[in-house]
Amino acid sequence: MHYIVFDLEWNQSKTGLEKETKEIPFEIIEIGAVKLDEEFHLEDKFQRFIKPQIYRELHEVTRNLIHINMEELESGRAFPLVMKEFLDWCGEDYIFCTWGPIDLTELQRNMKFYYMEPLADGPIKFYDVQKLFSIGYEDKKTRRALEHAVDFLQIEKDIPFHRAFSDAYYTAKVLAKIEAPVLRNYSFDVFVAPKSKKEEIRIAFDNYMKHITREFNDKQELFADREIMNVKCYICRKNIKRKIRWFTLNSKHYYSVGYCDVHGYVKAKIRIKKSENNKIYGVKTLKFISEDEMKVLKEREGKIKH
Numbered sequence: 001m002h003y004i005v006f007d008l009e010w011n012q013s014k015t016g017l018e019k020e021t022k023e024i025p026f027e028i029i030e031i032g033a034v035k036l037d038e039e040f041h042l043e044d045k046f047q048r049f050i051k052p053q054i055y056r057e058l059h060e061v062t063r064n065l066i067h068i069n070m071e072e073l074e075s076g077r078a079f080p081l082v083m084k085e086f087l088d089w090c091g092e093d094y095i096f097c098t099w100g101p102i103d104l105t106e107l108q109r110n111m112k113f114y115y116m117e118p119l120a121d122g123p124i125k126f127y128d129v130q131k132l133f134s135i136g137y138e139d140k141k142t143r144r145a146l147e148h149a150v151d152f153l154q155i156e157k158d159i160p161f162h163r164a165f166s167d168a169y170y171t172a173k174v175l176a177k178i179e180a181p182v183l184r185n186y187s188f189d190v191f192v193a194p195k196s197k198k199e200e201i202r203i204a205f206d207n208y209m210k211h212i213t214r215e216f217n218d219k220q221e222l223f224a225d226r227e228i229m230n231v232k233c234y235i236c237r238k239n240i241k242r243k244i245r246w247f248t249l250n251s252k253h254y255y256s257v258g259y260c261d262v263h264g265y266v267k268a269k270i271r272i273k274k275s276e277n278n279k280i281y282g283v284k285t286l287k288f289i290s291e292d293e294m295k296v297l298k299e300r301e302g303k304i305k306h
C-alpha cells in the first residue's frame with residue numbers, strides 16, 4: 001500500500017472579466033504529489049502543470065499565492081491527459097492524503113467536468129492530514145495552516161511553500177510524524193454519496209461513531225428512516241431510551257440524547273448536507289457525553305419550539 005500525498009493549485013473566474021462556469025468554479029492548473037511507502041519513506045514525485053481550458057486569465061488570488069504565470073501553464077497539457085497520467089502514477093493500491101478536505105472533492109469535480117470515469121462509486125476513504133495534525137498535536141478542532149504544522153514539528157524548510165509540489169511534500173513530512181493510533185482517524189470524501197442503504201458508511205472511531213447516509217430527495221424522506229433517527233449505544237448495539245428528543249436551532253444540525261444503562265449518555269447529531277446532484281444526505285455521529293454536557297443540550301432544547 002502506498003500513501004499518495006497530493007496538493008492542487010487552481011484558478012477561478014476573474015471578477016468582471018470572465019463568467020464563472022458553474023460546473024467547474026475552480027479549474028485545476030497544477031498537480032503536485034509524493035508517493036510514500038508503508039514506512040512513510042519518499043518513493044517517487046509527481047508535478048505537472050495543466051493548460052487552462054476555461055479561465056484564461058489568472059485570478060489575482062492565484063497569481064499572488066503561487067507565483068505562476070500563464071506562459072508556464074500553457075506549457076502544460078489538458079486536464080484529462082494529466083489526470084490519466086497521475087492515476088497511472090498512483091498505481092493500484094493506495095490511499096490519498098491531503099491537507100484539509102477540499103482537494104479530493106475539487107479533483108473529482110474537475111474529472112466529472114471532463115466526463116472522466118469516477119474515482120469511486122461512493123465515498124472515498126482518505127487522510128486529511130490537517131485534521132490528523134489537530135488530533136495528534138492540538139485540540140482536535142482547530143485547523144492550522146500547513147506552515148504552522150511544519151514549524152511546530154520542526155521540519156526543515158528546504159523548499160518554498162505554496163506550490164502544489166512543495167505543499168504535498170510538506171504534508172507528507174507532517175504525515176510521517178503522526179503517531180500510529182492517530183492514523184485510525186480516516187476521513188471520507190462524499191463527492192459521490194451512498195446510493196443505497198447497503199452502501200451507507202458506519203464506522204466507529206476512538207470516541208465516536210460516524211454514519212454517512214444514502215441520498216434522499218429531501219429532509220422529510222431522511223427523517224422517515226427509522227435507523228437514522230434511532231439513538232443507539234454503539235457498544236451495546238441497542239436502541240436506547242431517549243432523554244432529549246430531536247431538535248434543531250438552524251435546520252442543518254439536529255441533536256438528540258439517549259441514555260444507556262451501562263454506558264451513559266449518548267449524543268446523536270445529524271448534519272444535513274447537500275450532495276453533488278442536489279439531493280441531500282446526512283452525516284450522523286453518536287458520541288458518549290457527560291451528564292453536564294447533556295444538561296447543556298437540554299437547556300438549549302428547552303428554548304425552542306418543536
Ligand SMILES: [Zn+2]
Pocket residue numbers: 233234235236237260261262263264
Ligand atoms: Zn451501552
